[in-house]
Amino acid sequence: MAAEVGTALAALHAAMRDVLALPYTALSDADLLDVCEGIQDVRNLAPAVEHRAIAALGAQSTPAAIGAKSWPVVLATRLGISVKEARRRCADAAELGPRVSLTGEALAPKREHIAAAQADGALTPDHVAELFKFFTKCPDWVTYAEQCRLEEKLVTGAIGADPETVRQAVDHAVFLLDQDGPAPTDNPPTKPFGITFGPQQPDGSYHLRGKVSAEFKATFDPIDEKLAAPGMCNPTDETPCISGTPSQQQIDSDQRPAPQRRHDAMLTAMRLLLAHKDLGQINGLPATLLITTTLQELEKAAGVAITAGGTKLSIPDLIRLASQALHYLAVYDEHTGVPLYLGRARRTASAGQRLAIWARDRGCTRPGCTANGYRCQAHHATTDFSKGGLTDADALALACGCDNRLVGDAPNKWTTRINNHGQCEWIPPQLLDRGQHRTNTYHHPETLLADLTRDQKTGSETHAKQAADTEPDTAIARGNDLSDRPAIPPELLDQNHQQPNTNHHPDTQPADHPRDTTSSTTRDTNHHNGNGDRNSGDTHNNNGSGDDGESDCHPA
């Protein structure tokens, strides 16, 4: 059976290679369009194949047996696609793939007519997407049988039509249903309350959207009246007034419009909370503002500091924050790596050690995982504590709860180890291994650009790097080179154990170097970026405190 699969897939690949090898510059317009059409036919059919495979997997196995916590994660890991795309494919397979009843009897797909037309190659993915909108727009009271009847009509009309026409037909079908339906009630279902942060913008800002309860608004009203009044909490004042009454001069010089004053009022209210209330810990880290940066960036007053929540702060922002209240600030040297030794004292890594490991790893170390530092635990990367593992920082790495549970000895478990650069490597179980990156650079985007920065500094190193680039392993290891990683800040160490400095020459050469060097290092960067998930829209949304497209490993 396995041989049959191999032969069929090899024939598919061979056919694609034949098409790829056609003499494209010598083909007529008609031939070229035939190629485009032929490839579209393949695209139309491909999902039907995948739906069958995913449906069969779901019927005979579990994600845990393969080594992941859900089917989308299985697909994302094995195929190198984003979790968002994998979720979409699983959802499509549930609607369009063959089903099995509880008694083991084969059933038609839930959306039988779409599935049949798709398996005939008669629908493009655009058609399928438009047809699916019918079911999301369809009112609740429409029975499944009625839905199927309308689905059949819509599919018949869709074959040969363009997607715009299908959209029109779907909207018309929904409109007709609405005419037949019950009158709207006085209390339509309301959206639940919630506040969502979008992804961090290039200027560092976030878009905020949401809906709040009357109670929320009522509680905010006095804060709004007090702290958002003109002259209050004005960041441009040398000493902003945060209680009592602002001076007449503070009021007169306040140029901020009301929404901006409200923003500053909320910020002040949150700062007061952090300053005056001990909120305890989050996964062993103090529940307050935790920031790491390098001494070099602080001295230049330029660059980026990163919080445990994954938010990037400009250095001027950081300096302003640090002047206002005491937060945890971990400053490390850009060029030193300092291991931490605490020995086997406690099962739970101590808060100081947690801070140090967090400053080094910043987030979950499993490749592709976007869980930030607050959501992670200290993971025994070499040997589990129950088997004599040490709680030394250099044997520990950050891992989110669900990834921590993926690690074990069974064949469906992941294994972890610390490589020669002090990084935690994650080795997938066999069924999920496509030779992907073993380390996670998501929380260290600067390592992906490290060559760029360094090449600007030392042009002479460039050629050696490009040569090394031909070897994938070298490239991966260098992209995550320990010397590019934040070192553990010495003030957080129990025993300072200085490692020899790695040999860097930061200021030997000015930034002006030949143009072709720049372009080649840009390609180099893209090469490192081959770590699939990093490029997906899904993970972008997980930037910082973004609630949109939540990290797959957010604690329940």
Ligand SMILES: [Zn+2]
């Ligand atoms: Zn994780």
